Amino acid sequence: MQLNFFPLNFQFTDYQITDVNYSDELLLDLRRRYNTSHSFFRFGENIYLSNSDSDSGIDIATNTTSKNVYGDNQITASLIKHIFFRTFKKRFISYTPVDFYPFRFFSSKEKDDLLFDLLPNQLKGRIGYKKMIEVQLRLATIAGKQQFGFVINIARNWIFEKNCATLNLEGYNLLNVEVLHSEIYPGSCGILAPNEEFIGIISEIINDETAKVLTNEGEQVFPLTELFIRKTKFNIANYLDFALSPDKTSQILNHIESKKQEIYNTKSLHTEICEIAKALFSSKLDGHSIEFMNKDGFYFTVQDKPLEVTNTFDLKTPTFIFDPAGTKTNNNNPDLGLSNFGPYDSISFDIKSPSVLCICHRENRGYFSKFLADLKDGIPSSRYFIKGFQKKYELTEVNFQINELSAFTLAEYIRVMKEWDQEFRPDLAIIEIPNEFRKLKDADNPYYQLKGKLLSYEIPVQYVLTERIKTYNEYILNSICLQLYAKLGGTPWVLPANRSVDREIIIGIGHSWIRKNQFKGADQSKIVGITTFLSSDGQYLLGDKVKDVAFENYFEELLNSLKSSFNRLESEQGWQEGDTVRLIFHIFKPVKNTEFDVISRFVKDITKYRIKFAFVTISKSHPHLLFDPNQPGVNGKGAYIPNRATNVFLDSETCIVQMLGVKDLKTAKQAMSTPIQIKIRTPQGNYNNPELNDMLYYDLAYIVQQIFSFTYLSWRSFLPAELPATMLYSNLISKLLSKMRNVNGWDADRLNYSLKRKKWFL
Incomplete structure (x- = not known):
C-alpha cells in the first residue's frame, strides 16, 4: 500500500541559519531590497534568512544560530518551502505558480487541457479545463519514524484568461455577470499569478474602461482590465454560447463529463502523481535526485516514489445487537440480524x-x-x-x-x-x-x-x-x-458498549453560516449550531439546534445548548455523583477556536462527575490519499482503491482511514474513494491549564475504532457510510435547515422536544 507522501532526505540533523530581530518594517524592507536572491520568513520574534542566489550577504547585522531538523520543525518547514519554491522557479522558468502554499501550478501540456482540441485557435489556452498540481509539505511520524514529506494532489480547474475589457469589446453582455477582481501583489509580478477575489456582480458598464460592481460594500467602480468572469461552469458556458454556439457548448461540457471516469479514477491518479514526482524531484537526464539547496549549506533531496505503508492496526466490523440483553447478535450483516431478530427496541417501542x-x-x-x-x-x-x-x-x-x-x-x-x-x-x-x-x-x-x-x-x-x-x-x-x-423514533440495532467505562456520550457538533451571499466581505454575522448526542452503543439520544445568533453570541449559545442537553441526559439516565463520564466530541469543521474554548469551559464546569474528554475532528478536506497497486478492482471498477478499514497513523494524534473500499463502490462512475482524516485536537484557549490536561483522553486507536463502528449507524441504508452517525446527522440537519431557511414562514425553533428524539432529517 502506498501514501501520496514523498519523503525528504537529509544528510544532517543540525544546521546553521541566519536571523535578525523581527519588526514589520524590517521584514518589508528586506523583501523589497533582497527578494530576488534571498527568502525571509518570521518565526516568533525573529526573521530568518535563506540565501538562495547571492555571493554576498545583506548589509545589516545578523546572528547565526544552530537548529535541529526535527526539534525546530516549524523553522525547518518554512526553510524547505522557500528553497523548494525558488528551485522550482529556476528549473521551470515558463511556469507561474498560482499559490506559494499550498504550492499550486497548472500543467502546460496540451493533453492536460480537456478543451484544447475542441476550441478554435483564438480560444486555445485562454479558456480551458486544466490539470492543477498541488504540493504540500507535511511532517509525519509513520511506523515510529519522523519525517518530512511532500504530499502531491491533482485537481481539474477552469481557466479563463480574457478580462472583461476584452469581453466588452467583443460585445458580450456583462450586466449581472459575477466577477473576480484580479490584483498583482507588490513584488510578486512574474513570481506568482495575480490574486483573484469574488467581489460581486457588474451592475453598469460606465465606458469601455470601467464598470460598476455591486459588492458587499455597495457599488464600486473598477477598471474592466482588472475584472474577470467568475470561473464557474455556468458562467463559462454562457460565454461559450456567445463566442461559439449552444450546440458547441453542449459538446464541450459533455466531453468533460465523459472524461471524468477516465481522469478521476484511483489508478490514473496514482500514475499521474508518480509522473509529477519524477518531474519535480529527479533529473530528466540521469534520473538522479535533484538537490534542493541554498547557499547557506541547507540542502535536501526528495524520494520520487510514494511512501510504502501498512495498516497501523486492525479495524474491526462491529457486532450488531438486536436486544437489550445482548443475546441476539450478528457479526457481519445488520439486515440479516434485523430479519432474524427484529429491532433492538421492539419491546419498548x-x-x-x-x-x-x-x-x-x-x-x-x-x-x-x-x-x-x-x-x-x-x-x-x-x-x-x-x-x-x-x-x-x-x-x-x-x-x-x-x-x-x-x-x-x-x-x-x-x-x-x-x-x-x-x-x-x-x-x-x-x-x-x-x-x-x-x-x-x-x-x-x-x-x-x-x-x-x-x-x-x-x-x-x-x-x-x-x-x-x-x-x-x-x-x-x-x-x-x-x-x-x-x-418514527425507533432503534433498529445498537453496537457493543465499552464495559470498562461507567458512562460515555458521543457528541457531534456541526454548524451552518447564514450568509447574505458569497462575495468578498459577505456579512457572516449569524451562525446556527447543531448538536447530536449518542450513547456509546450508538443509540440516538438527542438532537438539538442552537438558535440562529450573531457570531459574537455563538459561544454562549453553544455552551448553553450543551449544558441543557447534558442536564437532560444525566437526569434521564440516572447518573450518580462521582460517576466517571467520558465525553467524545466529534466535529467536522471547527469555527476558529470557538468550539475548543466552549468545550474547555463546558467540561471544567461539570463538577459532579469525573470527566474524561476528547475533541476529535473528522474531515474529508485533507491532502492524503491511499493507493493499493495490488488491487485490480472488482467488475471493472475500483482498481488501486484500498479495502475498507485500511488505515495509517500519521502521528500520535492523526489517522487516515479508507471508509469506502472497492466493494463499497456502486458503479464504475464512482472512480475515486478518498480516506477521511481523524485527528485528536487539544483545546486552544485554556490548554495550559493543568486541571484540563488531566481530563484529556488520547487513545487514538480506541477513538478511530469507535468512529469506524459508528459509520454502521446511518439508518439511511444498511450499507456503512463514509462518516460516523454523529457527523452524518449533524450535516444532514445543517443542510436541511439551510434549505428550509429560504421558505417563507418557516421557523426552525418549531423543532420541539419530541422531534429531537426522532431521526426526522434522514
Whole structure:
C-alpha cells in the first residue's frame, strides 16, 4: 500500500541559519531590497534568512544560530518551502505558480487541457479545463519514524484568461455577470499569478474602461482590465454560447463529463502523481535526485516514489445487537440480524400501530397503492425483503390513509392536508413528488414547504419520487423501511458498549453560516449550531439546534445548548455523583477556536462527575490519499482503491482511514474513494491549564475504532457510510435547515422536544 507522501532526505540533523530581530518594517524592507536572491520568513520574534542566489550577504547585522531538523520543525518547514519554491522557479522558468502554499501550478501540456482540441485557435489556452498540481509539505511520524514529506494532489480547474475589457469589446453582455477582481501583489509580478477575489456582480458598464460592481460594500467602480468572469461552469458556458454556439457548448461540457471516469479514477491518479514526482524531484537526464539547496549549506533531496505503508492496526466490523440483553447478535450483516431478530427496541417501542398519511397523484394511485402494499407486507419472491415493514419491524399494524392530488402543486398538497380527518393524527407521512421539484428554487419548492409544515405538526416526512413508485425493487423498499422506523423514533440495532467505562456520550457538533451571499466581505454575522448526542452503543439520544445568533453570541449559545442537553441526559439516565463520564466530541469543521474554548469551559464546569474528554475532528478536506497497486478492482471498477478499514497513523494524534473500499463502490462512475482524516485536537484557549490536561483522553486507536463502528449507524441504508452517525446527522440537519431557511414562514425553533428524539432529517 502506498501514501501520496514523498519523503525528504537529509544528510544532517543540525544546521546553521541566519536571523535578525523581527519588526514589520524590517521584514518589508528586506523583501523589497533582497527578494530576488534571498527568502525571509518570521518565526516568533525573529526573521530568518535563506540565501538562495547571492555571493554576498545583506548589509545589516545578523546572528547565526544552530537548529535541529526535527526539534525546530516549524523553522525547518518554512526553510524547505522557500528553497523548494525558488528551485522550482529556476528549473521551470515558463511556469507561474498560482499559490506559494499550498504550492499550486497548472500543467502546460496540451493533453492536460480537456478543451484544447475542441476550441478554435483564438480560444486555445485562454479558456480551458486544466490539470492543477498541488504540493504540500507535511511532517509525519509513520511506523515510529519522523519525517518530512511532500504530499502531491491533482485537481481539474477552469481557466479563463480574457478580462472583461476584452469581453466588452467583443460585445458580450456583462450586466449581472459575477466577477473576480484580479490584483498583482507588490513584488510578486512574474513570481506568482495575480490574486483573484469574488467581489460581486457588474451592475453598469460606465465606458469601455470601467464598470460598476455591486459588492458587499455597495457599488464600486473598477477598471474592466482588472475584472474577470467568475470561473464557474455556468458562467463559462454562457460565454461559450456567445463566442461559439449552444450546440458547441453542449459538446464541450459533455466531453468533460465523459472524461471524468477516465481522469478521476484511483489508478490514473496514482500514475499521474508518480509522473509529477519524477518531474519535480529527479533529473530528466540521469534520473538522479535533484538537490534542493541554498547557499547557506541547507540542502535536501526528495524520494520520487510514494511512501510504502501498512495498516497501523486492525479495524474491526462491529457486532450488531438486536436486544437489550445482548443475546441476539450478528457479526457481519445488520439486515440479516434485523430479519432474524427484529429491532433492538421492539419491546419498548411505543408506536406499534403507526398511522401514515399518504399523498399521491390521482393518476398514479394504482402504482402508489401497490408500492404501499409491498412496503407493508414485503415481496415473497425477494431475498432481502420477504417480511415487509410490518413484520420485519414487529409492528402490530401499519395504517395507510391515501389522499389524492389532481396536480403536483403546493396548493393541492395544502388542500389535502386541510381535509385531514380531525381524529386522524398521523405519526408519519409518505408523499409522492415528481423529479421536477429538484429544479425549483428552495423558496418555491413544495419539497421544503411541505416538510416545514409537517414538521411543525411533529410529523416526519418520507418523500418518494414518482419514478421510484413505478420502478422500485427490494433494495429500495428495504432502505425506505429502515428510514421509516428511524424517523418514527425507533432503534433498529445498537453496537457493543465499552464495559470498562461507567458512562460515555458521543457528541457531534456541526454548524451552518447564514450568509447574505458569497462575495468578498459577505456579512457572516449569524451562525446556527447543531448538536447530536449518542450513547456509546450508538443509540440516538438527542438532537438539538442552537438558535440562529450573531457570531459574537455563538459561544454562549453553544455552551448553553450543551449544558441543557447534558442536564437532560444525566437526569434521564440516572447518573450518580462521582460517576466517571467520558465525553467524545466529534466535529467536522471547527469555527476558529470557538468550539475548543466552549468545550474547555463546558467540561471544567461539570463538577459532579469525573470527566474524561476528547475533541476529535473528522474531515474529508485533507491532502492524503491511499493507493493499493495490488488491487485490480472488482467488475471493472475500483482498481488501486484500498479495502475498507485500511488505515495509517500519521502521528500520535492523526489517522487516515479508507471508509469506502472497492466493494463499497456502486458503479464504475464512482472512480475515486478518498480516506477521511481523524485527528485528536487539544483545546486552544485554556490548554495550559493543568486541571484540563488531566481530563484529556488520547487513545487514538480506541477513538478511530469507535468512529469506524459508528459509520454502521446511518439508518439511511444498511450499507456503512463514509462518516460516523454523529457527523452524518449533524450535516444532514445543517443542510436541511439551510434549505428550509429560504421558505417563507418557516421557523426552525418549531423543532420541539419530541422531534429531537426522532431521526426526522434522514
